[in-house]
Amino acid sequence: MKCRACGGKAVVNMRQHKLALCKEHYLEWVPEQVARFIKKYRMFGPDEKILVAVSGGKDSLSLWDILIRLGYNADGLYLGLGINEGPDGGADSGYSAESRRMVEQFALGRGLKLHVVDIQQEYGHSIPALSLMTHRGQNRPCSVCGVTKRHEMNRMARELGYDVLATGHNLDDEAAVLFGNTLSWQKDFLLRQGPMLPGHDGLARKVKPLCRFYEKEMAAYALLRGIDYIYEECPYSVGSTSIYYKELLNQLESERPGAKLAFYLKYLEARVSGLFIQPEEQPQALHTCPVCGQPTQYEGKCSFCRMLEKANSET
Amino acid sequence: MTVKLILRGKEYEVRAGMTLLDALKKINVLSEAVLAVREGEMILDDEILKDGETIRLVAVISGGAQ
Numbered sequence: 001m002k003c004r005a006c007g008g009k010a011v012v013n014m015r016q017h018k019l020a021l022c023k024e025h026y027l028e029w030v031p032e033q034v035a036r037f038i039k040k041y042r043m044f045g046p047d048e049k050i051l052v053a054v055s056g057g058k059d060s061l062s063l064w065d066i067l068i069r070l071g072y073n074a075d076g077l078y079l080g081l082g083i084n085e086g087p088d089g090g091a092d093s094g095y096s097a098e099s100r101r102m103v104e105q106f107a108l109g110r111g112l113k114l115h116v117v118d119i120q121q122e123y124g125h126s127i128p129a130l131s132l133m134t135h136r137g138q139n140r141p142c143s144v145c146g147v148t149k150r151h152e153m154n155r156m157a158r159e160l161g162y163d164v165l166a167t168g169h170n171l172d173d174e175a176a177v178l179f180g181n182t183l184s185w186q187k188d189f190l191l192r193q194g195p196m197l198p199g200h201d202g203l204a205r206k207v208k209p210l211c212r213f214y215e216k217e218m219a220a221y222a223l224l225r226g227i228d229y230i231y232e233e234c235p236y237s238v239g240s241t242s243i244y245y246k247e248l249l250n251q252l253e254s255e256r257p258g259a260k261l262a263f264y265l266k267y268l269e270a271r272v273s274g275l276f277i278q279p280e281e282q283p284q285a286l287h288t289c290p291v292c293g294q295p296t297q298y299e300g301k302c303s304f305c306r307m308l309e310k311a312n313s314e315t
Numbered sequence: 316m317t318v319k320l321i322l323r324g325k326e327y328e329v330r331a332g333m334t335l336l337d338a339l340k341k342i343n344v345l346s347e348a349v350l351a352v353r354e355g356e357m358i359l360d361d362e363i364l365k366d367g368e369t370i371r372l373v374a375v376i377s378g379g380a381q
Binding site for chain 2: 001012058
Protein backbone atom coordinates (compact mmCIF):
# COMPACT_ATOMS: atom_id res chain seq x y z
CA MET A 1 0.00 0.00 0.00
CA LYS A 2 1.29 3.44 -0.92
CA CYS A 3 1.39 6.73 0.94
CA ARG A 4 -1.17 9.11 -0.49
CA ALA A 5 1.17 12.07 0.01
CA CYS A 6 4.39 10.80 -1.56
CA GLY A 7 3.77 7.34 -3.07
CA GLY A 8 6.29 5.75 -0.69
CA LYS A 9 5.57 2.67 1.39
CA ALA A 10 2.65 3.28 3.77
CA VAL A 11 2.92 2.17 7.40
CA VAL A 12 -0.50 3.33 8.59
CA ASN A 13 -3.80 2.67 6.83
CA MET A 14 -6.89 4.45 8.14
CA ARG A 15 -9.78 2.73 6.43
CA GLN A 16 -12.34 5.11 7.91
CA HIS A 17 -10.62 8.01 6.12
CA LYS A 18 -9.54 5.94 3.07
CA LEU A 19 -6.07 7.28 3.84
CA ALA A 20 -2.72 5.47 3.96
CA LEU A 21 0.47 7.33 4.93
CA CYS A 22 4.20 6.67 5.26
CA LYS A 23 6.01 7.31 8.55
CA GLU A 24 7.10 10.83 7.65
CA HIS A 25 3.71 11.99 6.45
CA TYR A 26 1.81 10.26 9.26
CA LEU A 27 3.95 12.06 11.85
CA GLU A 28 3.09 15.34 10.12
CA TRP A 29 -0.60 14.50 9.68
CA VAL A 30 -1.36 13.70 13.35
CA PRO A 31 -0.36 17.10 14.84
CA GLU A 32 -2.10 18.88 11.95
CA GLN A 33 -5.31 17.07 12.81
CA VAL A 34 -4.89 17.73 16.54
CA ALA A 35 -4.48 21.45 15.78
CA ARG A 36 -7.65 21.29 13.69
CA PHE A 37 -9.66 19.65 16.50
CA ILE A 38 -8.33 22.10 19.13
CA LYS A 39 -9.65 24.92 16.96
CA LYS A 40 -12.89 23.21 15.90
CA TYR A 41 -13.96 22.38 19.45
CA ARG A 42 -12.56 25.66 20.88
CA MET A 43 -10.40 23.80 23.38
CA PHE A 44 -7.80 26.48 24.11
CA GLY A 45 -5.87 29.36 22.60
CA PRO A 46 -2.13 29.69 21.86
CA ASP A 47 -1.35 31.61 25.06
CA GLU A 48 -3.20 29.45 27.56
CA LYS A 49 -1.47 27.26 30.15
CA ILE A 50 -2.25 23.59 29.70
CA LEU A 51 -1.92 20.82 32.27
CA VAL A 52 -1.67 17.42 30.59
CA ALA A 53 -2.66 14.42 32.71
CA VAL A 54 -0.02 11.79 31.93
CA SER A 55 -0.24 8.15 32.97
CA GLY A 56 2.81 6.74 31.18
CA GLY A 57 0.61 5.20 28.49
CA LYS A 58 0.76 5.79 24.75
CA ASP A 59 -2.12 8.26 24.54
CA SER A 60 -1.20 10.75 27.25
CA LEU A 61 2.52 10.81 26.41
CA SER A 62 1.71 11.20 22.70
CA LEU A 63 -0.67 14.05 23.53
CA TRP A 64 2.02 15.83 25.52
CA ASP A 65 4.49 15.31 22.68
CA ILE A 66 2.04 16.67 20.09
CA LEU A 67 1.11 19.75 22.14
CA ILE A 68 4.80 20.58 22.60
CA ARG A 69 5.41 20.05 18.87
CA LEU A 70 2.54 22.46 18.16
CA GLY A 71 4.22 25.07 20.39
CA TYR A 72 1.78 25.05 23.30
CA ASN A 73 2.72 25.83 26.88
CA ALA A 74 1.96 22.36 28.30
CA ASP A 75 3.15 20.87 31.60
CA GLY A 76 2.51 17.35 32.85
CA LEU A 77 0.66 15.95 35.86
CA TYR A 78 1.31 12.41 37.04
CA LEU A 79 -0.80 10.80 39.75
CA GLY A 80 0.90 7.96 41.66
CA LEU A 81 -1.91 5.50 42.34
CA GLY A 82 0.08 2.81 44.15
CA ILE A 83 -1.02 -0.05 41.91
CA ASN A 84 0.80 -3.36 42.37
CA GLU A 85 2.95 -1.97 45.13
CA GLY A 86 3.29 -3.03 48.75
CA PRO A 87 0.64 -1.96 51.29
CA ASP A 88 2.81 0.95 52.37
CA GLY A 89 3.49 2.04 48.80
CA GLY A 90 6.79 3.48 47.66
CA ALA A 91 8.01 0.24 46.12
CA ASP A 92 10.34 0.65 43.17
CA SER A 93 8.70 -2.03 41.09
CA GLY A 94 5.15 -2.72 39.99
CA TYR A 95 2.73 -1.06 37.59
CA SER A 96 2.64 2.41 39.15
CA ALA A 97 6.40 2.56 39.68
CA GLU A 98 7.01 1.59 36.05
CA SER A 99 4.49 4.07 34.68
CA ARG A 100 6.02 6.84 36.81
CA ARG A 101 9.46 5.95 35.50
CA MET A 102 8.17 6.26 31.91
CA VAL A 103 6.65 9.67 32.57
CA GLU A 104 9.70 11.03 34.39
CA GLN A 105 12.00 9.76 31.66
CA PHE A 106 9.80 11.42 29.00
CA ALA A 107 9.75 14.77 30.84
CA LEU A 108 13.45 14.72 31.69
CA GLY A 109 14.52 13.83 28.15
CA ARG A 110 12.61 16.78 26.73
CA GLY A 111 13.18 19.29 29.54
CA LEU A 112 9.46 19.49 30.38
CA LYS A 113 7.86 20.46 33.68
CA LEU A 114 6.18 17.59 35.50
CA HIS A 115 4.03 17.73 38.65
CA VAL A 116 3.74 14.51 40.64
CA VAL A 117 1.08 13.73 43.25
CA ASP A 118 1.51 10.49 45.17
CA ILE A 119 -1.95 9.56 46.42
CA GLN A 120 -0.58 7.43 49.29
CA GLN A 121 1.71 10.24 50.49
CA GLU A 122 -1.00 12.86 50.07
CA TYR A 123 -3.90 11.00 51.68
CA GLY A 124 -2.38 8.04 53.51
CA HIS A 125 -3.80 5.30 51.30
CA SER A 126 -3.07 3.90 47.85
CA ILE A 127 -5.94 3.40 45.37
CA PRO A 128 -6.22 -0.39 45.97
CA ALA A 129 -6.19 0.22 49.75
CA LEU A 130 -8.88 2.91 49.45
CA SER A 131 -10.98 0.52 47.41
CA LEU A 132 -10.66 -2.25 50.00
CA MET A 133 -11.41 0.03 52.93
CA THR A 134 -14.43 1.68 51.36
CA HIS A 135 -15.84 -1.56 49.85
CA ARG A 136 -16.42 0.24 46.57
CA GLY A 137 -16.19 -1.25 43.10
CA GLN A 138 -16.86 -4.99 43.50
CA ASN A 139 -13.24 -6.12 44.03
CA ARG A 140 -12.02 -3.69 41.37
CA PRO A 141 -10.60 -0.27 42.33
CA CYS A 142 -11.57 1.38 39.00
CA SER A 143 -14.42 3.44 40.44
CA VAL A 144 -12.26 4.66 43.37
CA CYS A 145 -9.51 5.39 40.86
CA GLY A 146 -11.87 7.40 38.65
CA VAL A 147 -13.22 9.51 41.54
CA THR A 148 -9.70 10.15 42.87
CA LYS A 149 -8.22 11.05 39.50
CA ARG A 150 -11.02 13.48 38.65
CA HIS A 151 -10.70 15.11 42.10
CA GLU A 152 -6.92 15.42 41.99
CA MET A 153 -6.67 16.54 38.38
CA ASN A 154 -9.17 19.32 39.04
CA ARG A 155 -7.50 20.30 42.31
CA MET A 156 -4.05 20.54 40.74
CA ALA A 157 -5.25 22.41 37.65
CA ARG A 158 -7.00 24.99 39.83
CA GLU A 159 -4.32 25.30 42.54
CA LEU A 160 -1.47 25.64 40.07
CA GLY A 161 -3.30 28.18 37.93
CA TYR A 162 -3.67 26.26 34.69
CA ASP A 163 -6.30 27.40 32.19
CA VAL A 164 -7.18 23.96 31.00
CA LEU A 165 -6.76 20.27 31.81
CA ALA A 166 -6.00 18.00 28.84
CA THR A 167 -6.42 14.22 28.88
CA GLY A 168 -5.35 11.63 26.31
CA HIS A 169 -8.74 9.99 25.73
CA ASN A 170 -8.87 8.58 22.21
CA LEU A 171 -11.89 7.74 20.07
CA ASP A 172 -12.05 4.14 21.29
CA ASP A 173 -12.21 5.40 24.89
CA GLU A 174 -14.95 7.85 24.01
CA ALA A 175 -16.94 5.39 21.90
CA ALA A 176 -16.77 2.73 24.64
CA VAL A 177 -18.07 5.17 27.28
CA LEU A 178 -20.76 6.37 24.91
CA PHE A 179 -21.74 2.78 24.13
CA GLY A 180 -22.09 1.97 27.84
CA ASN A 181 -24.09 5.11 28.55
CA THR A 182 -26.33 4.46 25.56
CA LEU A 183 -27.02 0.87 26.58
CA SER A 184 -28.41 2.16 29.88
CA TRP A 185 -29.66 5.55 28.54
CA GLN A 186 -27.74 7.53 31.16
CA LYS A 187 -29.08 10.95 30.24
CA ASP A 188 -26.89 12.82 32.72
CA PHE A 189 -23.74 11.26 31.34
CA LEU A 190 -24.89 11.60 27.74
CA LEU A 191 -25.32 15.33 28.36
CA ARG A 192 -21.78 15.72 29.64
CA GLN A 193 -19.58 13.76 27.23
CA GLY A 194 -17.67 15.79 24.68
CA PRO A 195 -14.28 16.96 23.37
CA MET A 196 -14.43 20.11 25.52
CA LEU A 197 -16.19 20.58 28.85
CA PRO A 198 -16.20 24.28 29.80
CA GLY A 199 -14.89 25.25 33.22
CA HIS A 200 -17.39 26.66 35.73
CA ASP A 201 -18.03 26.96 39.48
CA GLY A 202 -14.57 25.70 40.47
CA LEU A 203 -14.35 23.04 37.76
CA ALA A 204 -11.38 23.34 35.42
CA ARG A 205 -12.04 23.28 31.68
CA LYS A 206 -11.38 19.78 30.37
CA VAL A 207 -10.34 18.92 26.84
CA LYS A 208 -9.65 15.73 24.87
CA PRO A 209 -7.61 16.69 21.80
CA LEU A 210 -7.18 13.02 20.72
CA CYS A 211 -10.88 12.19 20.83
CA ARG A 212 -11.08 11.62 17.06
CA PHE A 213 -8.09 9.29 16.73
CA TYR A 214 -8.50 5.54 16.90
CA GLU A 215 -6.56 3.81 19.66
CA LYS A 216 -4.49 1.98 17.05
CA GLU A 217 -3.52 5.30 15.45
CA MET A 218 -2.21 6.64 18.76
CA ALA A 219 -0.21 3.49 19.36
CA ALA A 220 1.24 3.90 15.86
CA TYR A 221 2.11 7.52 16.59
CA ALA A 222 3.91 6.59 19.83
CA LEU A 223 5.80 3.77 18.12
CA LEU A 224 6.83 5.85 15.11
CA ARG A 225 7.88 8.80 17.29
CA GLY A 226 9.97 6.49 19.46
CA ILE A 227 8.01 7.35 22.61
CA ASP A 228 8.69 4.84 25.37
CA TYR A 229 5.40 4.04 27.06
CA ILE A 230 4.14 1.39 29.44
CA TYR A 231 2.95 -1.57 27.32
CA GLU A 232 1.60 -3.51 30.27
CA GLU A 233 -2.04 -3.01 30.98
CA CYS A 234 -3.20 -1.84 34.42
CA PRO A 235 -3.71 -5.20 36.19
CA TYR A 236 -7.19 -4.13 37.30
CA SER A 237 -8.38 -3.34 33.78
CA VAL A 238 -8.14 -6.97 32.64
CA GLY A 239 -11.70 -8.14 32.00
CA SER A 240 -13.12 -4.63 32.53
CA THR A 241 -16.36 -3.54 30.90
CA SER A 242 -14.62 -0.74 29.00
CA ILE A 243 -12.28 -3.21 27.32
CA TYR A 244 -15.20 -5.52 26.52
CA TYR A 245 -17.05 -2.63 24.84
CA LYS A 246 -13.94 -1.70 22.88
CA GLU A 247 -13.66 -5.26 21.61
CA LEU A 248 -17.31 -5.27 20.57
CA LEU A 249 -16.89 -1.96 18.75
CA ASN A 250 -13.75 -3.24 17.04
CA GLN A 251 -15.69 -6.24 15.73
CA LEU A 252 -18.16 -3.80 14.24
CA GLU A 253 -15.34 -1.66 12.86
CA SER A 254 -13.71 -4.67 11.28
CA GLU A 255 -16.84 -5.33 9.18
CA ARG A 256 -17.86 -1.69 8.76
CA PRO A 257 -14.83 0.63 8.60
CA GLY A 258 -15.71 4.00 10.09
CA ALA A 259 -18.49 2.67 12.35
CA LYS A 260 -16.74 3.75 15.57
CA LEU A 261 -16.03 7.25 14.27
CA ALA A 262 -19.58 7.67 12.94
CA PHE A 263 -21.06 6.50 16.28
CA TYR A 264 -19.14 9.19 18.16
CA LEU A 265 -19.48 12.03 15.65
CA LYS A 266 -23.21 11.44 15.10
CA TYR A 267 -23.63 11.53 18.89
CA LEU A 268 -21.85 14.90 19.07
CA GLU A 269 -24.10 16.23 16.30
CA ALA A 270 -27.20 14.89 18.04
CA ARG A 271 -26.16 16.46 21.32
CA VAL A 272 -25.59 19.86 19.72
CA SER A 273 -28.98 19.66 18.01
CA GLY A 274 -30.62 19.16 21.42
CA LEU A 275 -31.46 15.44 21.40
CA PHE A 276 -30.67 15.04 25.10
CA ILE A 277 -31.67 18.45 26.48
CA GLN A 278 -34.22 21.12 25.73
CA PRO A 279 -32.33 24.24 24.57
CA GLU A 280 -33.87 26.39 27.35
CA GLU A 281 -32.95 23.87 30.09
CA GLN A 282 -30.20 25.18 32.34
CA PRO A 283 -27.48 22.95 33.77
CA GLN A 284 -27.86 22.18 37.48
CA ALA A 285 -25.94 24.52 39.81
CA LEU A 286 -23.03 22.93 41.69
CA HIS A 287 -22.40 23.02 45.43
CA THR A 288 -19.11 23.47 47.28
CA CYS A 289 -17.65 20.63 49.33
CA PRO A 290 -17.18 21.93 52.92
CA VAL A 291 -13.98 19.86 53.33
CA CYS A 292 -11.91 20.39 50.17
CA GLY A 293 -13.76 23.33 48.63
CA GLN A 294 -14.16 21.60 45.29
CA PRO A 295 -17.45 21.65 43.39
CA THR A 296 -19.86 18.79 43.92
CA GLN A 297 -23.19 17.84 42.40
CA TYR A 298 -25.04 17.45 45.69
CA GLU A 299 -25.05 19.41 48.94
CA GLY A 300 -22.51 18.27 51.55
CA LYS A 301 -19.17 16.56 51.11
CA CYS A 302 -18.00 15.55 47.64
CA SER A 303 -17.69 11.85 46.77
CA PHE A 304 -13.89 11.93 47.16
CA CYS A 305 -14.05 13.38 50.69
CA ARG A 306 -16.83 10.97 51.68
CA MET A 307 -14.71 8.09 50.39
CA LEU A 308 -11.65 9.30 52.30
CA GLU A 309 -13.67 9.79 55.47
CA LYS A 310 -14.92 6.22 55.26
CA ALA A 311 -11.41 4.87 54.67
CA ASN A 312 -10.02 6.84 57.62
CA SER A 313 -12.79 5.60 59.92
CA GLU A 314 -11.75 2.02 59.04
CA THR A 315 -8.14 2.50 60.16
CA MET B 316 7.37 -22.76 5.86
CA THR B 317 6.10 -21.00 8.97
CA VAL B 318 5.93 -17.52 10.42
CA LYS B 319 5.99 -16.76 14.13
CA LEU B 320 3.64 -14.16 15.61
CA ILE B 321 4.23 -12.94 19.17
CA LEU B 322 1.52 -11.17 21.16
CA ARG B 323 1.92 -10.35 24.87
CA GLY B 324 4.64 -12.99 25.20
CA LYS B 325 2.51 -15.71 23.60
CA GLU B 326 3.77 -17.32 20.40
CA TYR B 327 1.62 -18.39 17.44
CA GLU B 328 2.68 -20.11 14.22
CA VAL B 329 1.03 -19.61 10.85
CA ARG B 330 1.87 -20.66 7.29
CA ALA B 331 4.18 -18.41 5.31
CA GLY B 332 2.75 -16.82 2.17
CA MET B 333 -0.47 -15.54 3.64
CA THR B 334 -1.23 -11.89 4.30
CA LEU B 335 -0.95 -10.39 7.75
CA LEU B 336 -4.74 -9.96 7.85
CA ASP B 337 -5.29 -13.67 7.09
CA ALA B 338 -2.71 -14.61 9.72
CA LEU B 339 -4.49 -12.46 12.32
CA LYS B 340 -7.81 -14.08 11.42
CA LYS B 341 -6.17 -17.48 11.82
CA ILE B 342 -5.18 -16.68 15.41
CA ASN B 343 -8.47 -14.88 16.17
CA VAL B 344 -7.00 -11.42 16.63
CA LEU B 345 -8.70 -8.36 15.17
CA SER B 346 -6.47 -6.14 13.07
CA GLU B 347 -8.02 -3.13 14.86
CA ALA B 348 -6.55 -4.33 18.16
CA VAL B 349 -2.85 -4.70 17.23
CA LEU B 350 0.06 -3.12 15.41
CA ALA B 351 2.32 -5.53 13.54
CA VAL B 352 6.08 -4.94 13.58
CA ARG B 353 8.63 -6.71 11.36
CA GLU B 354 12.30 -6.01 12.16
CA GLY B 355 11.37 -2.72 13.80
CA GLU B 356 9.14 -1.57 10.92
CA MET B 357 5.37 -1.42 11.06
CA ILE B 358 3.60 -3.45 8.40
CA LEU B 359 0.03 -3.31 7.07
CA ASP B 360 -2.71 -5.92 6.67
CA ASP B 361 -1.93 -6.66 3.01
CA GLU B 362 1.75 -7.55 3.67
CA ILE B 363 2.69 -11.11 2.67
CA LEU B 364 4.41 -12.96 5.52
CA LYS B 365 7.67 -14.70 4.64
CA ASP B 366 9.05 -18.03 5.75
CA GLY B 367 11.06 -17.96 8.95
CA GLU B 368 10.28 -14.43 10.00
CA THR B 369 8.96 -13.23 13.35
CA ILE B 370 6.24 -10.60 13.60
CA ARG B 371 5.78 -8.75 16.87
CA LEU B 372 2.17 -7.80 17.58
CA VAL B 373 1.71 -4.78 19.82
CA ALA B 374 -1.64 -4.77 21.63
CA VAL B 375 -3.20 -1.33 21.43
CA ILE B 376 -6.29 -1.58 23.64
CA SER B 377 -6.19 -0.18 27.14
CA GLY B 378 -8.96 0.42 29.61
CA GLY B 379 -10.04 1.03 33.20
CA ALA B 380 -11.27 4.11 35.02
CA GLN B 381 -12.41 7.13 33.02
